Amino acid sequence: MLAKRIIPCLDIKNGRTVKGVNFVNLIDAGDPVELAKQYAIEGADELVFLDISATLEGRATTLEMVLRVAEQVNIPFTVGGGISSVEDVDALLKHGADKISINSSAVKHPDLINELSNKFGSQCIVVAIDAKQIDNDWFVHLAGGTIPTEIRLFDWAKEVEQRGAGEILFTSMNHDGTKNGFANEALSKLSNTVNIPIIASGGAGTKQHFVDVFTEGKTDAALAASVFHFGEIPIKELKEELRNNNIEVRL
């Protein structure tokens, strides 16, 4: 049976990991390659790198980093953050990224999804959606959730699927950073709305939250950052807990 995926997310600036990462046995905790290798050994199913570099130089450094990750890591990885053109994607894939994720640029230019999936195949195009629940309705937000739009989440999800997205990475702005659990109700509805895989993001705090996101949220994969980086939830322990709850995982 297809296993549910556990995906650590690393924020990258100028080719280095940012935010605190607290791994005991790392030579250089700021080196994304070191971290990625460690996560692969611990049993992560995939990795996501989110580039938050603000400068062209910084982004060029990230490209170098992508190449080093591809050379040294034996599980798939996605790169997202600031991607806005066919050329950006071409460069990332040529440097060895398995998938890329687009967010604001897809909302601003929805045709970009079609162009990318036609040129590179749906399998490597992830559309990330940040949304916030306002008066019982979910609205898409841009720029890391800071700019609201009038686009409704479920309409947008359907549209990105039709335009050729291979996967949706959904972050609930209401849950992100709270450590109070994922947006399971919205996730479950999303999973019933589209027929492509859904990655849940935002709200992971405990192992039970992951059990809930797979059972109640009906999601295909769950992404988290701090609970993994600070060793609060070791991936192997998490997967054992999931298996004890009859959730299929790769152990």
Add this chain to the structure above:
Amino acid sequence: MKIAIIDYGAGNIKSIQFAFKRLGYEALLTNNADIIKQADKVIFPGVGEAGHAIKMLKASGLDQLIPTLKQPVLGICLGMQLMCQHTEESNTKGLGIFNVDVKKFTHAVKVPQMGWNTISNLKSSLFKDILEGEYMYLVHSYYAEQCEEAIATTHYEVDYASALQKDNFYGVQFHPEKSSSAGEQLLKNFIKM
């Protein structure tokens, strides 16, 4: 050991080259017929769309060359599918090496299948030291039907052939280069053939 990775402009093939490098082997990306013929092992990768891929192969004459190769050949993902008789993707005729057709998953399941699934009924030395029920990484919307040439079976909507063999030709639907240590074991086994 000369390993040739057939480069016909299909997707991210650097990952396969890197995987061999991690195992200590230099693999060459090439579309040169002489280099491919003389290699000890040939990898036939493929990511993307079948109709486009077969056009690229025909443009370089590789569609004629591949079925005549005598050394071990390993098709990966779309590479494996193109080695079959026919694929529903863009109604494309394949190279006809494996006697099986490629179908699309229906909407009863999420398409593409993306992630780690198990392989079982392992029937070849390609799977030496790989356990029944091992997980491999897959990303695909089309699958080879269960058949006599199947050397591994995976379940997603149906039981399908996730690996095939005929004579010196091998094909795997999963990505060994992205399948952690189990995938590396498979590449090691292939090198030893």
